[in-house]
Amino acid sequence: MALDTKGNGVTQVAVVGAGTMGNGIAQVFAMHGHPVTMIDVSAAALEKGKGAIQGSLARVVKKGVIDQAKADAALALVGVATTLDAASKAELVIEAATENPALKFQIFSDLDRIAPAGVILASNTSSISITEIGAKTRRPELVIGMHFMNPVPVMQLVEVIRGQATSDATTRHVMELATALGKTPVEVNDYPGFVSNRVLMPMINEAIFCVMEGVATPEAVDTVMKLGMAHPMGPLMLADLIGLDTCLAILEVLHKGLGDDKYRPCPLLRRMVAAGHLGRKAGKGFYQY
Numbered sequence: 043m044a045l046d047t048k049g050n051g052v053t054q055v056a057v058v059g060a061g062t063m064g065n066g067i068a069q070v071f072a073m074h075g076h077p078v079t080m081i082d083v084s085a086a087a088l089e090k091g092k093g094a095i096q097g098s099l100a101r102v103v104k105k106g107v108i109d110q111a112k113a114d115a116a117l118a119l120v121g122v123a124t125t126l127d128a129a130s131k132a133e134l135v136i137e138a139a140t141e142n143p144a145l146k147f148q149i150f151s152d153l154d155r156i157a158p159a160g161v162i163l164a165s166n167t168s169s170i171s172i173t174e175i176g177a178k179t180r181r182p183e184l185v186i187g188m189h190f191m192n193p194v195p196v197m198q199l200v201e202v203i204r205g206q207a208t209s210d211a212t213t214r215h216v217m218e219l220a221t222a223l224g225k226t227p228v229e230v231n232d233y234p235g236f237v238s239n240r241v242l243m244p245m246i247n248e249a250i251f252c253v254m255e256g257v258a259t260p261e262a263v264d265t266v267m268k269l270g271m272a273h274p275m276g277p278l279m280l281a282d283l284i285g286l287d288t289c290l291a292i293l294e295v296l297h298k299g300l301g302d303d304k305y306r307p308c309p310l311l312r313r314m315v316a317a318g319h320l321g322r323k324a325g326k327g328f329y330q331y
Contacts, residue, residue, distance in 0.1 A: 066194025
């Protein structure tokens with residue numbers, strides 16, 4: 043089935059992963075009338091993800107963006123499943139699993155077998171090669187990056203990443219669909235870190251070096267960037283929000299993929315991740331939560 047991008051019907055969507063990004067993506071599609079099946083191997087993660095959507099919708103109602111009836115209708119469109127077999131009836135699949143290459147490769151290999159022929163398989167990856175992901179399938183022309191920003195319901199950008207084999211038709215469909223969701227899609231090509239993280243992560247890494255070398259405290263670094271560079275959030279607070287383990291994983295992809303030591307992860311970042319100080323999700327990073 044072809045994707046409906048003109049608002050004349052609905053697209054049956056499967057989202058693989060019920061974490062912060064996965065449930066945010068599911069919420070956005072549901073708010074625009076698309077039935078969504080959120081898939082995760084963990085029933086507890088699915089319950090938590092559905093609860094996160096409910097809480098987020100409640101905040102949107104409180105702000106007066108939508109009424110309670112629309113929030114209830116959106117929540118009713120979100121189903122859950124614990125196996126990838128639930129993607130067998132999807133018209134679009136978006137993977138939002140952990141940023142682990144081996145895991146994503148396996149998921150796409152399985153989805154290629156399960157999802158109907160002609161269905162686009164998108165990844166929300168923040169750094170892993172779309173070309174490599176597509177090569178794990180028999181439909182690389184239908185594999186594309188659809189990199190939403192966190193928090194998904196709020197942030198406007200969708201970085202749309204073309205792999206080596208991604209077709210013009212696939213790219214056009216995804217760009218139109220993202221626009222229909224009220225997002226601003228930006229097309230980029232498949233290089234390590236794409237645009238967003240190739241620019242962002244070296245800044246975060248350099249901020250961590252400033253702390254490690256005693257140049258300034260985390261608070262001082264963030265204040266300089268907020269007040270001096272008009273950033274809404276300092277790089278270290280942003281790193282805590284993203285997750286320091288995710289930052290490390292992306293920097294390692296950049297370092298390996300581009301072969302340039304300017305992307306070498308700061309030793310302090312490695313040490314904090316090893317200690318489990320991963321940022322907000324762990325209650326401790328550069329700040330206490």
